[in-house]
Amino acid sequence: MLSCRYLIGRLLLGRPASTVARSLAPGYVEIREANHGSEVLKYPQIWLRDNCQCPDCFHASTRARKSHWERGPLNIEVSKLNYNPEQQKLEVTWQDDHQSTYDMAWLRERDFGEAARKRYLEEVYKPPPQLWGKSDFPAMRREFDYQDVLEKDKVLRSWLEALAVQGFAILKEAPDDVNVARKLAERIGYIKRTTYGDVFEVKSKPNAGNYAYLMTPLPLHTDMPYYEYKAGINILHTLVQSESLGGANTLTDGFNVAAALQRHHPQDFEVLRSVPVNWFDIGHDGDADKPFHSLWRAPVICLDVDGQFARINQNTTKRDSRFTVPLDRAMAWYEAYNKFLSLAQSEAVEFKTQAGDVFVFNNLRMLHGRTAYEDAPGNKRHLVGAYVDWDIIYSRLRTLKFPHARD
Ligand SMILES: [Zn+2]
16 A cells, blocks of 8 residues: 555546546545546456456457456455556556556446446346337337338337337338248247247137136236246237227236326335236147146236336236235235226227238237137237347347447
8 A cells, every 4th residue: 555655646646637546545546537637447456356358367259257266366456556648558567576457448438437337237138128108108108110120220229219219110011921920939939839829819718718818808927927037029910900899909008107106196106016916827729738737926016126117917817816825915916906096097099910021029018919800701919929028129120229339
């Protein structure tokens, strides 16, 4: 520390208007950059050592930190600090004589300040969702040409951003082909296989194994709340739309409903965020040779590690009658659930896709449903669907946004 202080003094005296690096507070290095006003970048010394970029500590071609743990403690202190103005690098000599250099641009991107953290989370991690209610729907609706999505990366990116931000989008002019949903999934990356296969057909089926395969109205729901790894987006291609009055799509932004509940009924919000529900699905799809018994226990409203909305679970037809919570929690839950569903219903929009439309939405966020319809001879409503996981979508989006990302 003595040598550091000596160095600081020299830097401060010698170049008062230039960038200055110092380690005054124990355990930290501070950098006050010239032309950056009073802004101070501050890094834990242990973090600098942990992220040393020298070839002994970092394997550049795989962007991988080499393990330090077997090579002794990380908490070795800085012995000398120097800012190299020509190369714009921070040069560190450690008390064990190890040497590290860091590009200032690299350091700035990794600033621990709030603005830099927010920028990273919103630009690189996930675009923040724009919550919307019924009256906002026309402004939120995004349409893209199916063929453009397949052929143009720029359009693919816009489509995926719409799914992340607005939560849904509609592709137009898809061909009369049962492989459209699969092609879109594969254009993003990989289709998600489920107990309903890799693509699934939504049409009125005799002896239906799933409520969605009936002509009755389908209440607002999310698909597969009974999966821990719930499908991220639902790609629904309309091959034949019902000519009857019904068969329209209904849609509500579940995150917006959760936010409204949090604002106006915080106690109910807390109940739906904390009381687990048993979501289940027992049966088989088509042939009886692959029966399933899916079960996942989770609340209606799930938050992520940053306290943001992560996932809504709602499917009245897939909610187990076994409600394995203490008796007094059950009563409160029903009251809160009723408020949530009333809000969802009051904010739901209705629109009817046409043959050639592909309706795609975030299945972790949107509640969707369908009004009742009637098939007629020569007019049997027919949709083909596929799922893709958000891991795959966000990854694809980042490769489109940052094609030259190195770390
Ligand atoms: Zn090193």
